[in-house]
Structure formats: C-alpha cells, structure tokens
Amino acid sequence: MISVRGLRKHYQVHKRPPGLKAALRSLVHRSYTSVKAVDGISFDIKPGERVGFLGPNGAGKTTTLKVLAGLLHPSEGEVHVDGHVPRLREEAFLKKIMLVMGQKQQLLWDLPPAETFELNRAIYDVPRPQYKQTLEELVSLLELEDLITKPTRQLSLGERMKCELAAALIHRPRVLFLDEPTIGLDVSMQVTMRAFIKAYNEKTGATLILTSHYMDDVAALCPRVIVIDKGQLSYDGTLDALVQRVRPEKRVVLRLARPVDAALLESLGRVVSHEPGSAVLQVQQDAVNATVGRALSTLPVTDLTVENAPLEEVMSELFQEGKARRAEAAREAVPA
Numbered sequence: 563m564i565s566v567r568g569l570r571k572h573y574q575v576h577k578r579p580p581g582l583k584a585a586l587r588s589l590v591h592r593s594y595t596s597v598k599a600v601d602g603i604s605f606d607i608k609p610g611e612r613v614g615f616l617g618p619n620g621a622g623k624t625t626t627l628k629v630l631a632g633l634l635h636p637s638e639g640e641v642h643v644d645g646h647v648p649r650l651r652e653e654a655f656l657k658k659i660m661l662v663m664g665q666k667q668q669l670l671w672d673l674p675p676a677e678t679f680e681l682n683r684a685i686y687d688v689p690r691p692q693y694k695q696t697l698e699e700l701v702s703l704l705e706l707e708d709l710i711t712k713p714t715r716q717l718s719l720g721e722r723m724k725c726e727l728a729a730a731l732i733h734r735p736r737v738l739f740l741d742e743p744t745i746g747l748d749v750s751m752q753v754t755m756r757a758f759i760k761a762y763n764e765k766t767g768a769t770l771i772l773t774s775h776y777m778d779d780v781a782a783l784c785p786r787v788i789v790i791d792k793g794q795l796s797y798d799g800t801l802d803a804l805v806q807r808v809r810p811e812k813r814v815v816l817r818l819a820r821p822v823d824a825a826l827l828e829s830l831g832r833v834v835s836h837e838p839g840s841a842v843l844q845v846q847q848d849a850v851n852a853t854v855g856r857a858l859s860t861l862p863v864t865d866l867t868v869e870n871a872p873l874e875e876v877m878s879e880l881f882q883e884g885k886a887r888r889a890e891a892a893r894e895a896v897p898a
C-alpha cells in the first residue's frame with residue numbers, strides 16, 4: 563500500500579546573522595543552510611496496517627507524513643501510496659487519503675461543523691446516500707448530535723477534534739495519516755478517539771499511520787512502530803519486540819498490606835519504587851517466576867502484577883541510545 567525508498571527531504575533555510583548590520587547585508591547577499599529533516603529512510607506498509615511513527619521532537623515525522631500526503635516534494639527518493647506518486651496530487655489519490663493534524667484545523671471557524679461536512683461532501687464528490695450513511699455512523703459513534711450545528715468557535719478542543727476527525731472521514735479515505743490526533747485532549751477524550759480510530763480501521767480496512775507523543779495512543783493502536791531520529795530510521799518492527807530489545811527486564815508491581823523493610827525488597831530485585839502500601843521491583847525476565855514466588859511467600863502481598871517497563875521509558879532510552887551513537891560518531895570523525 564505504501565512504499566518509501568531512500569526518502570530525503572532537505573529544507574533550504576535562510577541563515578539570518580545576528581546584528582543589524584549583518585542582517586541588512588543578508589538582504590542582498592543571502593546565505594542558506596540545509597536542514598536534513600528526513601535523511602534517507604525506507605519502509606513498506608501493507609493495506610490495513612496500523613503503524614506508529616515515533617521519534618523525538620524534530621525527528622522528521624511530520625515532514626514524512628506531509629510527503630506521503632503529497633503536500634511536500636521529496637528532495638530525493640521514491641514514494642508510492644496505493645500506486646500513486648503523492649507529489650502529483652492526482653484526483654484519485656486525493657480521494658483515497660486524508661492527513662489529520664492535531665495542531666491544525668480544517669473546520670471553518672465561524673460555521674457549524676455540519677457545513678464543513680457538506681463542503682467536504684461536495685469537494686470529494688461523495689454520492690448523497692453514501693454521505694448520509696457515513697454521517698449517521700460518525701455522528702452516532704463520536705456522539706456528535708448536539709455539536710455539529712453549533713459554530714465551530716464555540717466548541718471545546720475535544721469536541722472540535724471529534725468533529726475534525728469526522729470531517730476527515732466523510733469521503734471514507736483508504737489511507738489515514740494522523741499527526742498527533744489526541745494532542746491536548748483530556749484522558750477520557752483520548753480514550754474515545756483511540757477507540758474510534760481503531761474501530762474505523764477494523765471496519766473499513768483503512769491503512770493508518772499515526773504520530774503521537776502519547777505512548778498510550780501507540781500502545782492502544784499500533785502493533786508496529788517505525789522510529790525515526792534525526793531524519794534516520796532507528797527501528798522498524800513490532801512494539802513488543804522493541805520493548806524486548808530496549809528493556810527486556812520485567813516489573814513486578816506489589817500492593818502490600820503493611821509496610822515492609824527495604825532490605826527485604828532489595829533481596830528480591832532492583833527496587834524501582836517503594837512506598838508504605840506498594841513497591842515495584844525490576845527483575846530479569848528469567849527470574850520473574852522465582853521473584854514472584856519469593857515475594858508471595860515472604861511479603862504481605864495483597865495484589866501482584868507483572869508488567870513491561872513503561873513505554874515512555876523505553877522510548878526515552880532508545881532516543882538516548884541514538885544521541886550517544888551520534889556523539890560517538892562525531893568524536894570519531896574529528897581528526898586526532
């Protein structure tokens with residue numbers, strides 16, 4: 563469905579020197595520097611997949627999504643989305659895709675969302691009966707009944723995001739690019755959006771690429787993740803395998819009926835946290851059973867769960883690894 567080969571996107575940025583004199587001179591003699599936002603990435607995505615596109619700030623995620631949606635021309639490389647070259651922006655391509663950006667809105671500010679839906683119906687030439695059916699489904703699933711006739715400017719952020727998503731789906735895109743779709747939403751609205759996005763994918767078989775800094779979005783939606791860092795691919799595989807690679811240790815989470823001695827906990831594993839009524843131990847995977855057995859027999863355990871390390875920690879460790887590798891490469895590049 564999506565194929566990306568050796569994609570590079572370099573931005574030419576005007577270098578603005580400090581100081582008034584230098585700034586004035588730069589109006590005549592402009593100098594440019596190149597920002598390597600995406601620097602040679604390749605991947606394939608099959609129809610119906612849900613893929614998380616992750617990376618630290620400035621990694622190149624939005625740039626890649628914009629290239630895939632045909633909003634930016636690649637500097638180099640080949641990109642295909644369902645047989646189309648996105649930069650050509652053919653009508654058939656535009657009818658198949660949608661890019662939803664949590665930070666930007668497509669709803670018309672002074673009009674109710676219903677008017678934007680109608681406008682999108684006309685733009686995408688959606689047959690009336692299909693439009694009516696899709697709209698009814700969206701209104702019911704996202705609980706939009708009372709919202710779509712209010713002017714957009716009167717909606718809360720969460721209400722607006724639900725309507726944004728509905729507007730994006732009026733033409734039932736086969737490929738959905740979601741750039742931080744839950745940004746700024748409260749926890750319950752995040753859960754609603756995730757459930758809805760997953761249901762849309764399962765019902766329609768649409769392909770989905772999602773960027774988010776909320777790891778709960780990724781854990782709930784994306785069996786596969788692609789990680790980019792400084793414009794380069796640093797991981798492509800299942801989320802489970804990534805966790806296994808970066809943090810193979812498990813966490814034994816204990817609820818305790820009464821306070822216990824720190825030394826007792828330390829004899830069972832590395833103590834990640836310890837409070838009067840609870841404790842978290844980190845242990846090697848092959849030691850989990852033994853640790854659980856000893857915890858149950860030596861501690862006043864009321865509840866016990868075994869978990870992976872939090873995804874935020876896994877990602878942060880992966881990004882730190884990348885940083886350290888780049889620093890090492892830079893040191894080696896400096897002649898002695």
Ligand SMILES: Nc1ncnc2c1ncn2[C@@H]1O[C@H](COP(=O)(O)OP(=O)(O)OP(=O)(O)O)[C@@H](O)[C@H]1O
Nearest residue numbers: 573575597599617618619620621622623624625626
């Ligand atoms: N229009 C532009 N002109 C110049 N540089 C740009 C432009 N857009 C993005 N960049 C730069 O390209 C790099 C990648 O930006 P991009 O927005 O793709 O990152 P991102 O991974 O989406 O980051 P974030 O998680 O912060 O949204 C950054 O260094 C950014 O400053």
